[in-house]
Every structure is written in structure tokens, then in C-alpha cells.
Amino acid sequence: MNNNKDAIQALPRRWPGWLAGGIALLLGACGGGGDGVPHQATVPQVVVQEMRATTIDVRYELPGRTTPYRVAEVRPQVNGIVEKRLFVEGSDVEAGEQLYQIDDATYQAAHTKAMANLRTAELQAKRYGELSEVNAVSRQAHDDAQAAFLQAKADVEMASINLTYTKVLSPISGRIGRSAVSEGALVTAGQPNAMATVLQLDPIYVDMTQSSIELMELRQAMEEGKVLQSGRGVAPVKLRLLNGSIYEHEGTLQFSEVEVSPSTGSVTLRAQFPNPDRKLLPGMFVHAQVDSGEAGGVYLLPNQALMLGNKQSTVYVVDADNRIEARRVLNLRMVNNQWLVTEGLQDGDRIVVEGRQTVRPGIQVEVVKVVSANPASDSDSAPPLAQPQ
Secondary structure, three states: OHHHHHHHHOOOOOOOHHHHHHHHHHHHHHOOOOOOOOOOOOOOEEEEEEOOOEEEEEEEEEEEEEEEEEEEEEOOOOOEEEEEEOOOOOOEEOOOOEEEEEOOHHHHHHHHHHHHHHHHHHHHHHHHHHHHHOOOOOHHHHHHHHHHHHHHHHHHHHHHHHHHHOEEEOOOOEEEOOOOOOOOOEEOOOOOOOOEEEEEEEEEEEEEEEEHHHHHHHHHHHHOOOEEOOOOOOOEEEEEOOOOOEOOOOEEEEEEOOOOOOOOOEEEEEEEEOOOOOOOOOOOEEEEEEEEEEEEEEEEEEHHHOEOOOOOEEEEEEOOOOEEEEEEEEEEEEEOOEEEEEEOOOOOOEEEEEOHHHOOOOOEOEEEEEEEOOOOOOOOOOOOOOOOO
16 A cells, blocks of 8 residues: 555646546556455356256147148140030039039041940840841951941940030049139030149148258157157157148158159158148148157257357356366257257266356356256257258
8 A cells, every 4th residue: 555655646746637637547446455465366157057857748849831631633634615614703613513514526537426326236236136147248348347336336335435524524622713604605525734633622631841950859869769769650740830720631651752753852741731711722831840759868958058069069067166167068959949959968967057247167156056957948949940050
């Protein structure tokens, strides 16, 4: 303290008073307390979470779109003028229900002519058969008569088919959309444009995309026993709609594509859902929550506890002597706003969850609060899963 007084007295007297006073205050602050003893550094205070292993359902939330279970584009199979449209646009139709009537006058006439030709050919074949038995006609004439009879039968069958095709029927049961033709329109067999489209919406498909890397990691985890298959036999799937609500019916995973898309690096998965109320319409964007099994012996940490890395992240662990230890952990993804950690931790570890910015490895800390592990709930409103950055 005496040294500070000497320094103050040694200041030039020509300096302004405010400047000399400021320097005096600075020298006094650097000198410590009045007893000459320096101030001790404050021990950082932290809140820790005590680790406890848990078992959770491995759930992937994947973007997807709804797709009709079956699609039938109704096209004419004969040429003609449309006489009638026999359905209401947007209504449900049954398989085999008549949708359009094409003018059948020419086809009816063709069928009548074919029937007359068949009668003539049948009589001639019968007569030649009787004559052939007594060698009254040549064998060639007999064979020609039999062939003409068979040809006439085929002509009748074709005329019957064409006459039937003038009644345009629905190939499947489902909901029919708008009509592309009206009465008086000319349609042709094999035309590229459909007259109408019928969609079967119950059940309905949801096509999802999953990155090939995620798929490989999941299969590797299953092979190593880190993720166990559920005992249901099929993977259950839930849907989260755009408004955040959960679709009331649970679906099942049907299959995944056998190849990876070269443009996106992803694999397409398909799930099937019941849709009795037609709430799901084709083309809707949804999020599908796919249960892939169970992961045991894992830990859940809040986001603020981790210093995120590329492949691994770092957490601060408070040891038995209340000193900070930096620990590398493997965090796979987020589950309900918590990181799923599979490697690097064990039961009883105390992880710094508050006050991490004020500490560094090796220093002494004061633990002011210990919070227990908070396992993720199996909530239907779980947010999309993310990968480590």
C-alpha cells in the first residue's frame, strides 16, 4: 500500500486532477485489500446431470408423400362417339360399374353379320362332313369348310368383344376424378389421354426417403446388437400431418427399394395405412415415424451439454474430486430435443449441463445442483430426428 502512495505522490503535479485521480484508483485496485492479501479467484459453480442408462425405441422421422394404393386410367378400347357419362365426378365407383356408353350401332351390326356368317359356315361344315364320310367331296374341301366354320366363330367372338367394349367399365373400386370427355366426343382405341382416372385410396401408400448412410448405420447397429428388432414382426409406422397432428391409424412398413438413387443418395421406403375416412389424399406431404427397434444401454443428454463435432462430440465430466474432465462421446441423433449418446459414458457420470462456458478441463468447480436423467418420452409429437453437425 505504501508503494502505491509513493507512486501517486510521484505523479507530475502539472497533470490534470481527473487524470491523476483515475490513475490513483487504478493503482489502488491493483494493490488488493487493505491488509495486503490478494483476492482469491471464485470457484465456478455448475449444474450437473447424473447419467443413467436407459432403453428407448429407435424411431426415424422421414419425409414422405401419400400415393394411391391402385391407379386405373380409363381409356376406350374401341372407336366411337360417347353417348353417355354415367358417373358423378368425385364419387366412389365399384369395379365393373359402367362409366361411359359409346355408340354401339356399328358394333351391333357387325355382331349380327358375324352371327349370320357363323350360321352359314356351320351348316356348310356339317354338310361337308357328311359328304366326306362317303367320299363325295375331297378331303381338302372338307378341311376348308371346317376352317371357315372356326374363322366364323372367331369373328363372332371378336364382334361380341367390341360390342362389350362400347360399355366402358371401371377396372377397380375407388374414387373417380373429373371426366376428360363429354357426350358427343370422339374417342379412339389406344388413345394416349385417359377418359377418367380411378384411384383406390383405402388403403393408401406413403413413400418415404431415407439416406443410405442412415440405413447402413441402422443395419450395422442391429448386427452389433446395439439396436434390437421389435417383436412385432413388422415395423409399425405413424404419420405426423402438416398441421402437427398425428394420424389416428397406424401403418406398417412394406418394403424398401433395392437400389440407391444416384442423384439424392437416398433409398425409398413404402408404408401402407388404412384410410377408411379418406382423410389422406394422394400427393399430401407428411412425416412418417418409423420404429426400427430398441436401443439399450444408451444415455440422453440435453443439447447444451455437448460441444458438437463431426463424428464425435465433447462433454465435461465432474470427477470425484470435483475437477473437470473432457470426455469424447458418440452422439447419433436427437430424440425429443435430447442427444442420444451410445459411447463414452457410464452410469454415475456427472455431466455439466449448466455453466459449461465458465469452466475448462482440470479446474476445480462447485456443484450447486444435481439433476437426474430425463429419458425421452415416447411422444407422438416428437420433432424430426437430426444428424450431428
